[in-house]
């Protein structure tokens with residue numbers, strides 16, 4: 522297990538515990554993991570006590586698919602246990618996402634001073650540190666290094682690097698539920714979009730995001746993607762829509778133990 526975790530002391534401890542839990546539970550198809558903490562694909566995989574137990578052990582845990590009519594009950598149940606709920610809209614896209622990605626990649630490219638790099642086992646620690654610093658500066662917590670480098674699960678992390686080897690934008694995608702999960706095994710998580718404020722508006726996110734989707738299809742055969750967006754995060758919503766994802770009838774609900782993470786949230 523490579524010790525490559527990011528963020529504040531609390532965030533690094535959370536990611537380290539998540540990685541440990543993934544080693545313990547990763548073979549069990551009722552759990553999901555994409556490099557932050559082990560969670561549950563949905564309430565049918567474990568009830569609220571189960572989610573709360575995962576959050577208590579790790580500091581945070583997530584239901585990835587909650588029907589909208591259950592959101593208020595689940596929020597209240599999380600709060601009743603002294604834990605903090607965080608509700609995101611679940612944006613999803615399958616064929617529409619790949620079609621949009623293909624069209625974007627055919628028409629857009631990175632500015633010529635930037636190079637696209639895919640992380641792998643040989644990526645230098647300095648480049649990964651530059652990615653983490655930029656993403657964290659944007660409020661986005663990167664998954665653990667083993668996932669970003671594609672060493673643990675089918676996963677892709679792309680960065681745009683300037684001529685001084687500084688990372689100025691990033692996107693990632695990873696397997697999420699267990700591959701044998703009956704409903705969600707074929708759906709990958711996609712996200713970790715962040716762009717250095719000095720380079721925003723240059724289409725870096727759409728280009729990297731589109732390439733990440735296509736790479737997940739080409740290398741691992743994924744054809745269905747999802748991400749969580751905080752309601753009101755306008756740039757994120759615009760990018761998801763540009764990439765053929767849409768908001769459906771599900772939410773993603775995070776459950777965080779404020780004793781482990783004082784802010785009550787793991788990432789943006």
Ligand SMILES: CC(C)(COP(=O)(O)OP(=O)(O)OC[C@H]1O[C@@H](n2cnc3c(N)ncnc32)[C@H](O)[C@@H]1OP(=O)(O)O)[C@@H](O)C(=O)NCCC(=O)NCCS
Nearest residue numbers: 659714715716721722723724725726727755756757759760
């Ligand atoms: C979201 C973020 C990654 C966008 O990065 P970016 O590289 O500037 O985005 P792009 O230039 O690729 O923009 C893509 C589209 O979003 C639109 N967009 C970008 N910022 C926007 C804003 N603030 N409001 C509305 N639309 C916006 C662009 O106009 C573009 O649409 P278009 O192609 O139709 O013109 C960046 O703002 C960021 O790092 N935000 C903080 C972290 C964050 O919220 N990440 C998402 C977590 S879910």
